[in-house]
Amino acid sequence: MSIDERLQKGYRTFKEQAFERDRQIYEDLATHGQTPHTLVIACSDSRVLVQQILTAGPGDLFVVRNVAAMVPPYERDSGYHGTSAAIEFAVTALEVDNIVVLGHAGCGGVASVVDRNMPEDSFVGQWMRPLHNWLKHYGHLTAEDPATRKRLLERAAVYLSIQNLKSFPFVAERVSAGTLALEGLLFNIHTGDLSEVIAKHDTAFSLRSVLASSD
Ligand SMILES: [Zn+2]
DSSP states (O other): OOOOHHHHHHHHHIIIIIHHHTHHHHHHHHHHOOOOSEEEEEEOOTTOOHHHHTTOOTTTEEEEEEGGGOOOOOOOSSSOOHHHHHHHIIIIISOOSEEEEEEETTOHHHHHHHHTOSOTTSHHHHHTHHHHHHHHHHGGGSOSSHHHHHHHHHHHHHHHHHHHHTTSHHHHHHHHHTSOEEEEEEEOTTTOOEEEEEEEETTEEEEEETTTTTO
Protein backbone atom coordinates (compact mmCIF):
# COMPACT_ATOMS: atom_id res chain seq x y z
CA MET A 1 0.00 0.00 0.00
CA SER A 2 1.39 3.40 -0.91
CA ILE A 3 1.10 6.59 1.04
CA ASP A 4 -2.04 8.75 0.68
CA GLU A 5 -1.82 10.70 -2.58
CA ARG A 6 -2.54 14.04 -0.89
CA LEU A 7 0.43 13.53 1.41
CA GLN A 8 2.71 12.47 -1.43
CA LYS A 9 1.69 15.44 -3.57
CA GLY A 10 2.19 17.84 -0.66
CA TYR A 11 5.61 16.46 0.10
CA ARG A 12 6.70 16.60 -3.55
CA THR A 13 5.81 20.30 -3.68
CA PHE A 14 7.76 20.94 -0.46
CA LYS A 15 10.82 19.07 -1.68
CA GLU A 16 10.87 20.76 -5.09
CA GLN A 17 10.07 24.27 -3.90
CA ALA A 18 10.43 25.23 -0.20
CA PHE A 19 13.24 22.79 0.58
CA GLU A 20 15.19 23.81 -2.51
CA ARG A 21 14.77 27.46 -1.63
CA ASP A 22 15.88 26.91 2.01
CA ARG A 23 18.41 24.15 1.31
CA GLN A 24 21.33 26.07 2.82
CA ILE A 25 19.33 26.92 5.96
CA TYR A 26 18.44 23.25 6.43
CA GLU A 27 22.06 22.24 5.90
CA ASP A 28 23.33 24.78 8.44
CA LEU A 29 20.68 23.73 10.98
CA ALA A 30 21.50 20.06 10.46
CA THR A 31 25.21 20.75 10.97
CA HIS A 32 25.07 23.22 13.85
CA GLY A 33 21.79 22.28 15.59
CA GLN A 34 18.74 24.36 16.32
CA THR A 35 18.54 27.62 18.29
CA PRO A 36 14.85 28.55 18.07
CA HIS A 37 13.97 31.89 19.68
CA THR A 38 10.47 30.87 20.76
CA LEU A 39 8.53 27.92 22.12
CA VAL A 40 4.96 27.94 20.80
CA ILE A 41 2.31 25.86 22.54
CA ALA A 42 -0.58 25.67 20.08
CA CYS A 43 -3.78 23.71 19.52
CA SER A 44 -3.65 20.70 17.21
CA ASP A 45 -6.48 22.28 15.17
CA SER A 46 -5.83 21.98 11.41
CA ARG A 47 -6.78 25.63 10.85
CA VAL A 48 -4.05 27.06 13.08
CA LEU A 49 -0.90 27.08 10.93
CA VAL A 50 1.66 28.19 13.48
CA GLN A 51 4.62 28.80 11.16
CA GLN A 52 2.43 30.48 8.56
CA ILE A 53 0.73 32.80 11.07
CA LEU A 54 4.12 33.95 12.40
CA THR A 55 5.92 33.73 9.02
CA ALA A 56 8.54 31.51 10.60
CA GLY A 57 11.13 29.44 8.78
CA PRO A 58 13.12 26.34 9.65
CA GLY A 59 14.81 26.65 13.03
CA ASP A 60 12.75 29.63 14.24
CA LEU A 61 10.09 28.01 16.42
CA PHE A 62 10.03 25.01 18.75
CA VAL A 63 6.40 23.90 18.62
CA VAL A 64 4.34 21.64 20.82
CA ARG A 65 0.74 21.08 19.84
CA ASN A 66 -2.02 19.49 21.85
CA VAL A 67 -5.78 19.73 22.33
CA ALA A 68 -6.70 23.36 23.14
CA ALA A 69 -3.06 24.53 23.57
CA MET A 70 -3.19 23.61 27.25
CA VAL A 71 -0.23 23.74 29.61
CA PRO A 72 -0.79 21.29 32.45
CA PRO A 73 0.21 22.21 36.00
CA TYR A 74 3.75 21.33 37.11
CA GLU A 75 3.48 17.76 38.39
CA ARG A 76 6.47 15.63 39.35
CA ASP A 77 4.94 12.18 39.16
CA SER A 78 5.60 9.17 36.96
CA GLY A 79 2.97 10.06 34.34
CA TYR A 80 3.76 10.65 30.68
CA HIS A 81 4.02 14.41 30.51
CA GLY A 82 4.59 15.18 26.85
CA THR A 83 3.85 18.89 26.95
CA SER A 84 5.85 19.38 30.16
CA ALA A 85 8.81 17.54 28.63
CA ALA A 86 8.74 19.85 25.60
CA ILE A 87 8.59 22.92 27.85
CA GLU A 88 11.50 21.64 29.94
CA PHE A 89 13.65 20.95 26.87
CA ALA A 90 12.85 24.27 25.17
CA VAL A 91 13.59 26.29 28.32
CA THR A 92 16.53 24.47 29.91
CA ALA A 93 18.33 23.03 26.87
CA LEU A 94 17.41 25.35 23.98
CA GLU A 95 17.09 28.45 26.21
CA VAL A 96 14.31 30.07 24.19
CA ASP A 97 13.61 33.79 24.71
CA ASN A 98 9.81 33.48 24.63
CA ILE A 99 7.01 31.05 25.34
CA VAL A 100 3.82 31.72 23.41
CA VAL A 101 0.54 30.01 24.28
CA LEU A 102 -1.46 30.20 21.06
CA GLY A 103 -5.15 29.52 21.58
CA HIS A 104 -7.81 30.11 18.94
CA ALA A 105 -11.45 31.01 18.46
CA GLY A 106 -13.81 28.13 17.74
CA CYS A 107 -11.65 25.61 19.63
CA GLY A 108 -13.28 22.17 19.75
CA GLY A 109 -11.39 21.18 22.89
CA VAL A 110 -12.65 24.24 24.75
CA ALA A 111 -16.17 23.76 23.36
CA SER A 112 -16.23 20.20 24.73
CA VAL A 113 -16.06 21.62 28.26
CA VAL A 114 -19.22 23.65 27.67
CA ASP A 115 -21.04 21.07 25.54
CA ARG A 116 -20.01 18.16 27.78
CA ASN A 117 -19.75 15.96 24.70
CA MET A 118 -16.58 14.15 25.79
CA PRO A 119 -16.85 11.64 28.66
CA GLU A 120 -15.03 12.79 31.81
CA ASP A 121 -12.85 9.67 31.75
CA SER A 122 -11.90 10.06 28.05
CA PHE A 123 -8.42 11.38 27.25
CA VAL A 124 -9.88 14.72 26.14
CA GLY A 125 -12.12 14.87 29.21
CA GLN A 126 -9.12 14.32 31.50
CA TRP A 127 -6.91 16.72 29.57
CA MET A 128 -9.49 19.51 29.82
CA ARG A 129 -9.88 19.07 33.60
CA PRO A 130 -8.30 22.44 34.47
CA LEU A 131 -10.96 24.15 32.35
CA HIS A 132 -13.75 22.00 33.83
CA ASN A 133 -12.53 23.08 37.26
CA TRP A 134 -12.41 26.73 36.21
CA LEU A 135 -16.00 26.51 34.97
CA LYS A 136 -17.10 24.77 38.16
CA HIS A 137 -15.50 27.53 40.20
CA TYR A 138 -16.50 30.57 38.17
CA GLY A 139 -19.39 29.30 36.01
CA HIS A 140 -21.96 31.20 38.09
CA LEU A 141 -20.20 34.46 37.17
CA THR A 142 -20.36 33.86 33.43
CA ALA A 143 -23.14 34.15 30.87
CA GLU A 144 -25.17 30.95 30.45
CA ASP A 145 -25.40 31.29 26.67
CA PRO A 146 -23.09 28.51 25.40
CA ALA A 147 -21.52 30.59 22.60
CA THR A 148 -20.59 33.43 24.99
CA ARG A 149 -19.34 30.90 27.51
CA LYS A 150 -17.08 29.28 24.90
CA ARG A 151 -15.59 32.68 23.92
CA LEU A 152 -14.81 33.39 27.57
CA LEU A 153 -13.38 29.89 28.13
CA GLU A 154 -11.09 30.27 25.10
CA ARG A 155 -9.51 33.27 26.82
CA ALA A 156 -9.53 31.57 30.22
CA ALA A 157 -7.72 28.57 28.69
CA VAL A 158 -4.85 30.79 27.50
CA TYR A 159 -4.76 32.55 30.88
CA LEU A 160 -4.73 29.24 32.80
CA SER A 161 -1.92 27.92 30.61
CA ILE A 162 0.18 31.03 31.31
CA GLN A 163 -0.52 30.62 35.06
CA ASN A 164 0.48 26.95 34.87
CA LEU A 165 3.69 27.84 33.02
CA LYS A 166 4.67 29.97 36.01
CA SER A 167 4.35 26.87 38.24
CA PHE A 168 7.37 25.30 36.48
CA PRO A 169 10.38 26.36 38.62
CA PHE A 170 12.75 26.66 35.65
CA VAL A 171 10.22 28.95 33.91
CA ALA A 172 9.51 31.11 36.97
CA GLU A 173 13.24 31.51 37.63
CA ARG A 174 13.95 32.83 34.10
CA VAL A 175 10.86 35.04 34.01
CA SER A 176 11.93 36.80 37.20
CA ALA A 177 15.50 37.10 35.90
CA GLY A 178 14.11 38.78 32.77
CA THR A 179 15.52 36.20 30.36
CA LEU A 180 12.19 34.59 29.40
CA ALA A 181 8.94 36.27 28.30
CA LEU A 182 5.51 34.63 28.43
CA GLU A 183 2.81 35.61 25.92
CA GLY A 184 -0.81 34.45 25.78
CA LEU A 185 -2.25 34.89 22.28
CA LEU A 186 -5.56 34.09 20.61
CA PHE A 187 -5.95 33.56 16.84
CA ASN A 188 -9.28 34.36 15.21
CA ILE A 189 -9.77 31.97 12.30
CA HIS A 190 -12.57 34.12 10.79
CA THR A 191 -10.60 37.36 10.59
CA GLY A 192 -6.96 36.31 10.86
CA ASP A 193 -6.57 38.63 13.88
CA LEU A 194 -3.93 37.68 16.41
CA SER A 195 -4.46 39.22 19.85
CA GLU A 196 -2.88 39.23 23.27
CA VAL A 197 -5.13 37.89 26.02
CA ILE A 198 -4.95 40.38 28.87
CA ALA A 199 -6.33 39.20 32.21
CA LYS A 200 -8.01 41.84 34.36
CA HIS A 201 -8.65 39.14 36.95
CA ASP A 202 -9.44 35.40 37.03
CA THR A 203 -12.72 35.79 35.11
CA ALA A 204 -12.33 38.93 32.96
CA PHE A 205 -10.11 39.11 29.90
CA SER A 206 -9.64 41.59 27.11
CA LEU A 207 -7.94 41.26 23.73
CA ARG A 208 -5.34 43.62 22.28
CA SER A 209 -4.14 43.25 18.70
CA VAL A 210 -0.56 42.06 18.43
CA LEU A 211 -0.10 44.76 15.78
CA ALA A 212 -1.36 47.53 18.09
CA SER A 213 2.01 48.41 19.58
CA SER A 214 3.95 48.53 16.31
CA ASP A 215 1.48 50.58 14.20
ZN1 LIG B 1 -8.42 24.12 19.32
